[in-house]
Amino acid sequence: MTHDDAGINANILHLPFADATRSVRHVFVRDYETEAEIGVYSHEKGAHQKIRINVDLSVLEATDHHDDQLDNVVCYHDIVKGIQTILTAGHINLVETLAEKIAALALDDNRVIGVRVKVEKLEAIKEAMSVGVEIERHRRP
Template identity: 50%
Template sequence: MTPSPVVKPFPIANAHLGLRHVFLRDLLIVAKVGVYKHEHETAQRVRINLDLAVREGEGPVGDRLDEVVCYEEIRNKVRDVVLDRHVNLVETMAERIAQACLADGRIRSVRVRVEKLDVFDDVSSVGVEIERFSTLG
């Protein structure tokens, strides 16, 4: 028997709630992150994944970019946040990314995963995943 997960993920795409799922997978950025001296001196690779619950509009999508959350704009926001300055913790980086995404009032929730890829030789990645909800109406 398979054990149940401790935390059930928030269902992102949901027709009854009028939500669509927009995502970015495996965004790789060389970032200045970490508390140790060598991490302040040398940037390192991080991988970022995002899941966004986006409020759908009143009517059907008319095949126009202005009717949807543009994943290129989200990507650019994430890059701006990550490349802005050194942060000590991936937790801080994840929180700042979440805040940047939630600045768009159509985004109801965001799940952010930040992974440092080159910390240990015997581990593919270490990191954090958070989920935050919009406080906007």
């Protein structure tokens, strides 16, 4: 087992998204737990399930300083509000679809050059702590 950057035992290794040589900052949302209408099976339709979402963003830093102003940075609160908007829009069949929608939301900000999204269903398989998907997407030049 490897350790992720949150210091918790995990079976995946998160690569660092911050890189001073490229003027890239790491913005993240860690272990956001909520409920969602998600799943393809009949017992999942019209029901809410517990999910956990992690989002890692590679963000280009401006050449000038952010001046301690929220408008000058990518805000993790805006990412969470965007996730909530996606989830309240209606039923989603696949965790893959939810991950792609979150990645697209993040990449809508031109300062975001890369995003990793992990979506976990916490109660789908009784014998497993969680099941889900993790994707990584980059801005196309």
